[in-house]
Amino acid sequence: MTNPHSSLPDDRAATAPYHPRGDSRQLSDSSSPTPAELTDCLFFSPEDGRIWLNDQRMLLLHSSSFGALRGEVIERLGLEQARGLFTRTGYASGARDARLIRERWPQADAAAVFRAGTHLHTLEGMTKVEPLHFKFDADSGFYEGEFLWHHSCEADEHVGAYGIGQDPVCWTETGYAIGFVSGLFGQMVIFRETECRGMGHRSCRVIGKTAEQWGDVEQDLRYLNVSQAVTGPLVAPAPDNPLSPSARVNQPQALIGASAAFNAATQALQRVAQTPATVLISGESGVGKEMFARQLHQLSDRRDSPFVALNCAAIPDNLIEAELFGVERGAYTGATHSRPGRFERAQGGTLFLDEITSLSLGGQSKLLRALQEREIERVGGVRGIKVDVRVVAATNIDLRKAVADGTFREDLFYRLNVYPIALPPLRERRDDIPLLINAFLTRFCQEYARTPVGLTMRALKVLLRYDFAGNVRELQNLIERGLIASDEGQAIDLVHLFRNEPMPADAYGLDDHGSLSNTGLHAAPSVPRAAMLETLSQLDQGFSIEGLESRLINEALQQNSGNLAAAARLVGLSRAQFAYRLKKHQRRKC
Numbered sequence: 180m181t182n183p184h185s186s187l188p189d190d191r192a193a194t195a196p197y198h199p200r201g202d203s204r205q206l207s208d209s210s211s212p213t214p215a216e217l218t219d220c221l222f223f224s225p226e227d228g229r230i231w232l233n234d235q236r237m238l239l240l241h242s243s244s245f246g247a248l249r250g251e252v253i254e255r256l257g258l259e260q261a262r263g264l265f266t267r268t269g270y271a272s273g274a275r276d277a278r279l280i281r282e283r284w285p286q287a288d289a290a291a292v293f294r295a296g297t298h299l300h301t302l303e304g305m306t307k308v309e310p311l312h313f314k315f316d317a318d319s320g321f322y323e324g325e326f327l328w329h330h331s332c333e334a335d336e337h338v339g340a341y342g343i344g345q346d347p348v349c350w351t352e353t354g355y356a357i358g359f360v361s362g363l364f365g366q367m368v369i370f371r372e373t374e375c376r377g378m379g380h381r382s383c384r385v386i387g388k389t390a391e392q393w394g395d396v397e398q399d400l401r402y403l404n405v406s407q408a409v410t411g412p413l414v415a416p417a418p419d420n421p422l423s424p425s426a427r428v429n430q431p432q433a434l435i436g437a438s439a440a441f442n443a444a445t446q447a448l449q450r451v452a453q454t455p456a457t458v459l460i461s462g463e464s465g466v467g468k469e470m471f472a473r474q475l476h477q478l479s480d481r482r483d484s485p486f487v488a489l490n491c492a493a494i495p496d497n498l499i500e501a502e503l504f505g506v507e508r509g510a511y512t513g514a515t516h517s518r519p520g521r522f523e524r525a526q527g528g529t530l531f532l533d534e535i536t537s538l539s540l541g542g543q544s545k546l547l548r549a550l551q552e553r554e555i556e557r558v559g560g561v562r563g564i565k566v567d568v569r570v571v572a573a574t575n576i577d578l579r580k581a582v583a584d585g586t587f588r589e590d591l592f593y594r595l596n597v598y599p600i601a602l603p604p605l606r607e608r609r610d611d612i613p614l615l616i617n618a619f620l621t622r623f624c625q626e627y628a629r630t631p632v633g634l635t636m637r638a639l640k641v642l643l644r645y646d647f648a649g650n651v652r653e654l655q656n657l658i659e660r661g662l663i664a665s666d667e668g669q670a671i672d673l674v675h676l677f678r679n680e681p682m683p684a685d686a687y688g689l690d691d692h693g694s695l696s697n698t699g700l701h702a703a704p705s706v707p708r709a710a711m712l713e714t715l716s717q718l719d720q721g722f723s724i725e726g727l728e729s730r731l732i733n734e735a736l737q738q739n740s741g742n743l744a745a746a747a748r749l750v751g752l753s754r755a756q757f758a759y760r761l762k763k764h765q766r767r768k769c
């Protein structure tokens with residue numbers, strides 16, 4: 180089964196029918212997911228410009244600018260339209276958070292899962308949610324809940340702009356509650372504010388029931404614009420749409436991504452696929468140039484003919500022409516029989532030439548001729564052979580610079596550069612990393628006959644911020660290695676992923692006091708001990724256990740201005756234990 184701490188479980192956990200039943204009165208504070216576990220899902224990558232909630236990118240928005248946006252939408256669209264728009268926006272967040280909880284804690288108690296929504300809603304800063312009671316049974320289709328929302332951000336913004344009114348104003352927050360609970364419950368649960376700060380009440384009071392229990396929900400559903408809201412981005416996109424992210428993930432060999440940079444590249448690919456144009460793909464090593472070329476071939480009307488790939492850098496200079504254009508018997512010593520080259524083998528299809536700059540100038544002029552005349556000549560041959568081949572060339576260096584340096588023919592460059600597609604490096608499409616991890620895990624678990632497992636939160640945090648000099652290929656290798664290094668049924672942790680690679684600097688998360696602090700990935704217990712030793716051995720005068728303890732004790736004391744109890748807490752000791760060790764080290768010094 181899926182590890183409860185895995186971030187990206189197998190599809191079964193996410194799609195299995197869910198028949199939750201629960202009652203807030205039978206809920207213990209310590210049931211997972213706890214507020215602390217949820218807070219651990221939120222972390223910041225300040226140097227990278229991203230904030231993550233588990234594997235979702237988040238945004239820190241000034242509540243005043245949210246208020247300004249809200250005001251402008253109200254002015255432009257009118258109150259009713261604006262209310263619908265913000266309700267649906269909230270619904271999208273709530274439904275996404277429901278998915279997060281179900282994916283990350285697939286084994287958790289149902290009531291704790293429902294309660295997690297109140298914690299996340301609070302963590303995200305919309306309002307402080309106080310659950311009064313809630314009870315549900317999916318089999319009989321029953322849900323009833325009552326909550327208080329304290330100091331709602333949306334109510335404050337609304338009242339600031341419009342004053343106290345007659346109607347509830349926490350639209351986004353109501354949408355969030357509907358999205359979260361309906362997303363878990365599997366049927367529409369409608370929330371309504373019976374009291375609202377925007378109407379002059381101290382707090383907002385929110386009641387949730389199923390549409391059937393309410394009876395008259397026509398108005399609520401209109402705000403949700405149900406047909407759009409439910410089939411929109413909240414629910415997994417239809418698998419029959421070949422470009423929907425889920426469909427891409429389900430075909431491990433297909434292109435995987437949903438980021439803007441990725442979409443720009445795939446759109447360019449689709450546009451050119453149906454044309455006969457020559458395509459030049461550029462991008463760093465490991466970004467998936469051959470995958471894109473294969474996809475281009477699949478999308479073109481040449482898909483039933485061969486796709487032939489050749490890495491020009493892998494063939495010695497003196498053999499490349501024979502490889503590309505074929506050989507006639509007796510062309511040179513050793514050419515004992517005639518054979519076709521890659522051009523002929525790709526007849527009617529696509530020829531992918533990777534690392535095109537490795538081609539010698541002689542090879543370049545023959546390639547140019549083949550492209551211009553649509554005719555090749557085998558090495559040692561005398562007759563021209565007609566070829567109908569689409570050439571897709573790829574390079575990981577700047578072709579214009581190669582032209583300027585005189586190592587690449589300018590006329591060939593223009594011939595190839597009809598339709599250039601630049602593939603972004605993985606670090607510029609980090610939002611795709613969770614999708615890719617999931618796809619690689621699924622594939623390798625199948626290949627190695629392993630139970631699908633996910634990554635620990637710590638490992639996910641590092642991967643989301645890792646530099647990936649080797650791009651998608653490096654991520655794929657890391658996941659494969661992680662799976663091999665971890666035990667069956669065990670979540671993949673940092674120690675399984677990294678050996679000698681430099682890891683990114685620590686991420687920032689929320690500490691117990693709610694302040695942003697270094698999440699201390701490198702001090703984590705499952706980082707190889709050697710790494711800790713290495714750090715310690717860099718201390719100025721070497722180290723010993725005794726010396727380390729003395730240093731820790733003193734630093735803890737200094738940091739807490741001599742307060743023994745506080746210093747003891749910091750290093751995980753009782754006051755008495757701390758005092759004993761302090762005395763011991765003071766005696767040693769005397």
Ligand SMILES: [Zn+2]
Pocket residue numbers: 328331334347348349372374375376377383
């Ligand atoms: Zn309210």
